[in-house]
Amino acid sequence: MNQKPNRASRARFSILDFVIILILLACAVGAALRYDLAGRLFSSSEPKEGTVSFTAEALTDSQADAFAENTQFFSDGKPFGKLVSVSSSPAVGYYENNEGVYTEYEREGLFDLTGSFTCELVRTDGGYLLNGKTYIAPGSVFPLKAGGVSVSVLILSVEAAE
Amino acid sequence: MNHPLPEKKKYTFNFIDVLLIVVILAAAALLVFFFKERRIVVSDQNEKAEIVYQLEISPMREEFRNLVEIGDTVTDGSYLLPIGEVTDVAYSPCFYIGFNKELGEQVSSDFPGNITMTVTVKAEAEITETGFAVNGRELILDQTFPFRVPDFTGIGKCISVTTVQNDNRPAAERTGKEG
Numbered sequence: 001m002n003q004k005p006n007r008a009s010r011a012r013f014s015i016l017d018f019v020i021i022l023i024l025l026a027c028a029v030g031a032a033l034r035y036d037l038a039g040r041l042f043s044s045s046e047p048k049e050g051t052v053s054f055t056a057e058a059l060t061d062s063q064a065d066a067f068a069e070n071t072q073f074f075s076d077g078k079p080f081g082k083l084v085s086v087s088s089s090p091a092v093g094y095y096e097n098n099e100g101v102y103t104e105y106e107r108e109g110l111f112d113l114t115g116s117f118t119c120e121l122v123r124t125d126g127g128y129l130l131n132g133k134t135y136i137a138p139g140s141v142f143p144l145k146a147g148g149v150s151v152s153v154l155i156l157s158v159e160a161a162e
Numbered sequence: 163m164n165h166p167l168p169e170k171k172k173y174t175f176n177f178i179d180v181l182l183i184v185v186i187l188a189a190a191a192l193l194v195f196f197f198k199e200r201r202i203v204v205s206d207q208n209e210k211a212e213i214v215y216q217l218e219i220s221p222m223r224e225e226f227r228n229l230v231e232i233g234d235t236v237t238d239g240s241y242l243l244p245i246g247e248v249t250d251v252a253y254s255p256c257f258y259i260g261f262n263k264e265l266g267e268q269v270s271s272d273f274p275g276n277i278t279m280t281v282t283v284k285a286e287a288e289i290t291e292t293g294f295a296v297n298g299r300e301l302i303l304d305q306t307f308p309f310r311v312p313d314f315t316g317i318g319k320c321i322s323v324t325t326v327q328n329d330n331r332p333a334a335e336r337t338g339k340e341g
Binding site: 020024140 | 182185186187189193195196203223226228229235237258260261262263264268269271272273310311312313314315316
């Protein structure tokens, strides 16, 4: 004799399901807040090529040599930009002399570099985003890698092409 | 005819239970993260006040002058939350304080290529037991924190915090510095 399926065994929406859904929603909201997912997902702007100028101070010979024009640089494993211009000068340091005055001196064997990269930029209300993801503005410091060296550069200006 | 009572189903630990535990652990981890990162701030008091605070960026490279504009939204560089709106920006020379060993006294000299920038920010702050907090950022005098505006980022030192009612003077007068 066939038995009718037991009603109690059927899937029913219970308070436990509701709690699970709430927790899942909380997780999603938390992740969205943490990683600014909404801003990224709904960012309508396409990246545009722009110019980012920089300075890097007190570089050794081998570090300075890595800054060859047209070299692609990376930051945190992601493309940063291609070096389009660079100039080098003897590194400048400062010390306090006997009179207590802040005095400039040349740091022998070290170099200060200035130059510019072409990067992919997105303009948002909060400023420029490198590759549409990472905030970049004058004053930012990026650790860059290329040619087997790692150098921290200070961003001096950011301009997207019109 | 009496039906026999259905046999009580034996409880077994299944996939849904594992999922449930994982979800609860993830939610707990998120809560801990947000409280630890102070993205969620629990305050004993909900009293709020409109405040004006000043951030001093010194020494700052001369080429960064004029990048902060009135009306810019200031974002906390650590928590990435808005912490007010720029109402004034002032610049002044930057000095290096050294010690003249011959005279045995403190002297100040120019800090080459650098200036001091003072940014005045208006914000709605929570009144906490220790002072004021804006979106979780405690404003403590002489303490530094990273901040952003659209076209500049740096580390600012909080040099003043006043409630708006007590602070109707212009920024230059409050700092005593020239623009």
